[in-house]
Amino acid sequence: MAPKIHLHSIAAGYLFALGATAIWSGNFIVARGLNDQIPPVSLAFFRWVTAVAVFAPFAVKGVVKELPIIRQHLVYLAITSFIGITCFNTFIYVAGHTTTAMNMSLIAITFPIFILIFSRVLFKESVSIKKGMGIFLVLTGVVFLITKGNVSALVNISFVIGDLWMLAASVLFAVYSLLLKHKPGGICVNTLQFTCFAMGLVFLLPFFVWEQSWVQGNLLNHTTIPAILYVGIFASLCAFVLWTQAIVTLGPAKAGMVYYSLPLFSGFLAYLFLNEAIGKIHFFCLVLILSGIVITNHEARPVAPKEKGQVSQ
DSSP: OOOOOOHHHHHHHHHHHHHHHHHHHHHHHHHHHTTTTSOHHHHHHHHHHHHHHHHHHHHHHHHHHTHHHHHHTHHHHHHHHIIIIIIHHHHHHHHTTTSOHHHHHHHHTTHHHHHHHHHHHHHOOOOOHHHHHHHHHHHHHHHHHHTTTOTTHHHHTOOOHHHHHHHHHHHHHHHHHHHHHTOOTTOOHHHHHHHHHHHHHHHHHHHHHHHHTTOOSOSOSTTHHHHHHIIIIIIIIIHHHHHHHHHHHHOHHHHHHHHTTHHHHHHHHHHHHSOOOOOHHHHHHHHHHHHHHHHHHHTTSTTSTTOOOOOOO
């Protein structure tokens, strides 16, 4: 018989999930707020340097112990690292140069739909009518968002390039999540996470060197250093710990639903710190996207309500 979970534990679980989501929402604010002070690849590189340095004392022992398993699955780890660490977050920072933090957060929460699509194509998972309706609503919300409510803009392909970069990041996050779901046995979460951080940083190095060849000025200053520490320590490590605790307490289904509050945090922070306006179109798109995701996930959850899973940022 499964142990009872007290109400205060459930409340703590929701607080953990909300804390992780709030921290991750700040990543979009940093991406947008520093768009004229530090180029995207450099921001991503410094982020993962910080994350690896802080994480190393806690993870190196496990990495050494599981080194034979790491070597056995090196190809898997390399692909996962390149997609989830090297490319995914860098795309977010590229998007921040031309689109708003609110748009980025709204587009970010579409990744479960891409997971559903890829699961259907690659693993032949069925798509019910409810799931189809959910996909339609989410895609409609994204289209209205990137066209700013002017759907006729699709004819002229007049998208903001940052929205497309963010959409590409969401696709990558979906692929990354599927890869994590099918991770090899024998590798603990900390080892997997640290290995991906380190390998992703190595893959990012050539792009960082290339970017530095044309960047002028000092990138590390009183404004950029605190932001780098934030995304390197809090968004990369603290949020992951909080999210793991939320999953242990609530399970992946309930914790996952909290993640969809991301645009609310990002919109509020963008309004406070970046003076970004929040218009009716954002609320309309938010309703469409959230409704679609809720409808899509409603049928996918009850199959194994007590099954434990892992979700990583």
